[in-house]
Amino acid sequence: MSMKKKVTYTLAALAVLAGIGVSARLWSVLDTSRSDVADNSVRLADFHSTDADAIRRGEYVMRLADCAACHNANFAGGYRIDTPFGALETSNVTPDRQTGIGNMTERDFFNAVRQGKGDHGFLYPAMPYTSYTQLTDNDMHDLWAFFSTVTPVAHEVNENAGMNFPYNIRLAMMGWNLLFFKNEGYSPQQQSQAWNRGKYIVDGPAHCSVCHTARNPLGGEVSGGYLHGGDLGTWYAPDISSDKESGIGRWSEQNIIDYLHTGSDEKSVAAGPMAEAVEHSTQYFTQDDLQSIAVYLRSLPASGSPKERPFHLADAARKQGELAYEVNCSACHGLQGEGIKNMIPAFADNDSMQKNPRNMIHAMLKGTRAPHTDSLQTAAGMPSFAWKMDDGQIADILNYVRNSWGNQASEVTADQVASMRKATDAAEKLKTPAQH
């Protein structure tokens, strides 16, 4: 046999093998046999659960999974999610027959929530079925019972009308699933019950990694980056591994429980997308579940992310920063950067304020509001300084708070503030008459 022919045969054999590999993978990605445990005869609009316990448990699963955050409080959808590939709107998931999911059977519901197969075909992964796939059969049955109690709302949504070509083709999501979707339920590991419950909530219903894990350009989670911090456009979801520098390795179990339950661990106060997660979801978690989450998070290996390069604040800049801080910030954040316990974040002795500065710049430009929770009802607000300070002034004051009271952090530059001002569409600084 000639050399060339041999090579061709080998290549052909490899191609066949690869084909088998892909189709086996495709088969496992598309396999919906897990949904066979669900009824396929009664439609949601015709089903009215009378099992009060199942309904109550289902409502709790809905809180763990934060369905209302995206599908709106009445579940009628229409909430817009901007993606790099265009805008998506969330579906109406009330039992309305025409515009909602009233015609879904329980099995259809399982297929949609756990496997991303909806009424119109493959769902976009902005619906976090990639995490919900881990939901247990029992949690799914309860969720179904709860959704049967939701009031039907007629509200037409055209989910992917705002997606750009070719991303508006649902079939493309089959390819996405082939690359990134792990169609598997949660399998308990040889760890304590609390640890397993914590991992189940974090990876499954509460989908923490959707925000806290970095993504590749196609939107798949970066392997090896699990909970090491993720980019959310103009916000940043920080590293929540046990790394003492970049993560939350210095937080106690109680700090984590308090932060998720109230929105504050005494020093930090959740802002932006995390404030929403606390307000709509984590504040409702039971103390047992919060403790399980804390046990699990604290067991994660440190990310070992490279340390940020420290920055030396020159004396003149420090003097200026001190003055500007006293005038603009100290009334709320305290003269010594001590903040107000559980209400206004501290800068002193708070490592969260010495990491990636993106959220700090965001807060300065747009202002933010702390979560409103049953346990902390004040929900204090941080005013925007966009109209009062230019890019250089905002960078200067952040460099001051990030490098005072024992803090040491990387430099915030005026360029970073300028690009964030653009990205968040924040106001320009008002010009004083003398500048005209």
Ligand code: HEC
């Ligand atoms: C992060 C946002 C987000 C969360 C949280 C979320 N969804 Fe969705 N959901 C979406 C989006 C976006 C769509 C539309 C996707 C599409 O059309 O491809 C969707 C679609 C659906 C569909 C398919 C509807 C249809 O007509 O095919 C169902 C069912 C659904 N969601 C149920 C739920 C339930 C139940 C929960 C909580 C367990 C939940 N969703 C949580 C964003 C979300």
Ligand code: HEC
């Ligand atoms: C919608 C996106 C999103 C989801 C979902 C989310 N987070 Fe966050 N998280 C953030 C953002 C953004 C911040 C930064 C908040 C700030 O700067 O005040 C944050 C901050 C945190 C912090 C504080 C870290 C620090 O160093 O200050 C912890 C702890 C945390 N999240 C845990 C969780 C857990 C546990 C879950 C799942 C139950 C979760 N988050 C779900 C976006 C999210």
Ligand code: HEC
């Ligand atoms: C009226 C009171 C008030 C004033 C004045 C104020 N802040 Fe805040 N600030 C807050 C509150 C409340 C929060 C928490 C908001 C949240 O969690 O969404 C906050 C949050 C922040 C954050 C944290 C955002 C994050 O990632 O969690 C930074 C940074 C910040 N302020 C900087 C400043 C600086 C610098 C000044 C002065 C130029 C200032 N603040 C003035 C009340 C104030």
